[in-house]
Amino acid sequence: MRVLITGGAGFIGSAVCRHLVANGAERVVNVDKLTYAGNLQSLRAVDNHPNYAFYRADIRNEQSLLDIMRLERVDAVMHLAAESHVDRSIDGPGAFAETNVLGTVRLLCAALAYWSELGPTARDRxxxxxxxxxxxxxDLPFSGGVFVEGTRYAPSSPYAASKAAADHFVRAWHQTYGLPVVLSHSSNNYGPFHFPEKLIPLTIINAIEEKPLPLYGSGANVRDWLHVDDHARALELVMREGRPGESYNIGARAARNNLSVVESICDLLDIRLPRKDGKSYRxxxxxxxxxxxxxxxxAIDPSKIERELGWRPKQGFEAGLSDTIDWYLANSWWWEPIRRERYNGARLGGCHRSVA
Known part of the structure; x- marks a missing residue:
């Protein structure tokens, strides 16, 4: 397939680009605006591959998107471009409405125009x-319950509300115009190249620099953790084999509260990089x-994607977290410039920019 990926310089998008190139996609077309979280260094492994191309473009520019689709003769669009940090959405919700809602509508318009021009076989594909x-x-109570594909929407943050609105527009384009869409909803991702404002990379890097490890409330909030490489495999399956009009929940059944995640990082670093004073990172x-x-x-129930598409995560959380820590220890070339150049270091290391 010839796949256009929006937001391909971001955390999940770059993992998808690397995965598709490594697994023989005919063409991987990365379209990214390169906002603060977009980093082409995350794509260094594929940058010179003949099957990979990058275009710097804003998803709100409908004509540019349509031109790229026509030029590259794409078979699929995987839409990952989004403002995604909850804290930022609380501070500035307008940008989330602009990118996540309006940007999705503009992209849908471009995709519909392109799809309408295709011949019958290409349209079906x-x-x-x-x-x-x-x-x-x-959210769910601590006592139990899981999200299934039919769970009622009830977003709590401006970020979540903007993504919910985008979901509704995507479904409307399928119902109204017949555009063959599929949707996926994943749990929290982690792994290499994760922008260091999110819980796991922030904790690792702050610990390396012996800064405070901020944690909201009591740290009791629970998330299901999915390795980004497992997510990339799932996204390819949904794109290739998912049924038009359907949605698929992607989770790893690896629920942990935030305090236990941070403590696990501390314990692993105590072994790998002991503090000079002999104290624990805890x-x-x-x-x-x-x-x-x-x-x-x-908490996500991934039974549908497991049953229909045969997907299972390969990476257990403990091993995946250990590998992620090793990656950050070995790849300061990637994250140090972000700390130094793109961010106010005091803010990133401060107590109010802590978790996903």
Whole structure:
């Protein structure tokens, strides 16, 4: 397939680009605006591959997107471009409405125009895959429950609300115009090249630099953790084999509360990189005031994608977390410039920019 990926310089998008190139996609077309979280260094492994191309473009520019689709003769669009950090959405919700809602509508318009021009065989083959989040479903009580594909939407944050709105537009383009769409909703991702404002990379890097490890509330909030490489495999399956009009939940059945995740990172670093004073990194954990609307618990039931598409995660959380720590220890060339040049270091290391 010839696949156009929006947001391909981001964390999940770059993993998908690397995965598709490595697994023989005919053409991988990365379209990214290169906002603060977009980093072409994450694509260094595929940058010179003959089957890979990069275009710097804004998904709100409908004509540019249509021109790229025509030029590259794409068979599918995988839409990952999004503003994605909850804290940022609380501080500035307008950017999330612009990119996640309006940008998705403009991309849908371009995809519909392109799809309408295709011949019958190419039209049947084409897919628009919208990549969403489990956060559109709101939160679950600590006592139990899971998200299934039919769970009622109840977003808590401006970020989640913008993704929920985008989901509705994607479904409307399928119902109204017949555009062959598939949707997916994943749990929290982790792994290499994760922008260091999210819980796991922030904790690792702050620990390496012996800065406080901020944690909202009591750290009791629960997330299901999915390795980004497992997610990339799942996204390819949904794009290729998912049924038009359907959505698929992608999770690893690896629920952990945030405190236990941070403590696990500390324990692994105590072995790999002991502190000079002999203390544990756990001593750096700093509980801070909770953020507004902080969802208590997410839990995904991935039975549908397991049953229909045969997907299973390959990476267990403990091994995946260990490998992720090793990656950050060995690849400061990637994250140090972000800390130094793209971010106010005090803010990134501060107590109010802590978790996903």
């Amino acid at each position: 084409f897919r628009f895959h919208h990549v969403s989040t489990d956060e559109v479903f709101g 001593d750096l954990i700093t509980l801070v005031a909770d953020r507004p609307g902080h969802d208590r618990r997410y």
